Amino acid sequence: MALSCILTCEHAGNDVPAPYEHLFKGEEEVLYSHKAIDFGAFRLAKHLAEKLQLPLFSTSCSRLLVEPNRSLDSGELFSKYSKALSEQEKQKVLAQYYFPHRQQVEANVQSEISKGNHVLHLAVHTFTPAQEGEVRQADIGILFDPDRTLESSFAAQLEEALRSLNPSRKVLFNAPYAGVEDGFPTYLRTRFTDDQYAGFELEINQKFFLQGEPEVWEQVVDEMTEAVKSLLLPKG
Known part of the structure; x- marks a missing residue:
């Protein structure tokens, strides 16, 4: 079976559609914190997609x-800011900003499997x-299900x-979170x-993006790119 690889980025931005801006009135600052966005994640995902010619699905x-x-x-599906929405409004939010991403990715995985491919999802x-x-110990975390x-x-x-x-890079399995916890x-x-399917969450420490010199972040990105590239090389 051939290998098909896809990339996703679930926390690529901090956009709030206009109809819901009122939920954050007086607390707009939180939208520019790690609670709202994964800093650097989309840049890394986009780089991987461009360099390795891989499809990228993001929201x-x-x-x-x-x-x-x-x-x-999940009790975390809606935050403390959006939990006050009516059930009707929540269903509208799900229909517009939750299901499209997840359904598009699932359909792509299904399509590749239908072609007889294994799917590697990063x-x-x-x-x-x-x-x-x-302080978290991992520089890079590889989250997966050890039973698969x-x-x-x-x-x-x-x-x-x-x-x-990079032997000095601290790469840990299932850190800072367990790969079997609730996730896409x-x-x-x-x-x-x-x-049919192998799914991973690649977790990169934000210290490289927020605190380090630009060249340090670029080095991490290059290392990840080369490492993922090695997974895609034909075996045997």
């Missing part, structure tokens, strides 16, 4: 309106250097490639078998 609506990386039954995210005062054979194999290959490119790849695993 620029802020997760503070609706969280595209959570399931419908969801690009970034995370804050510290949470609740605790194809994902475990790709995770090992990606980790090995990143370490060979977690949902897609329920739709497709281990042999």
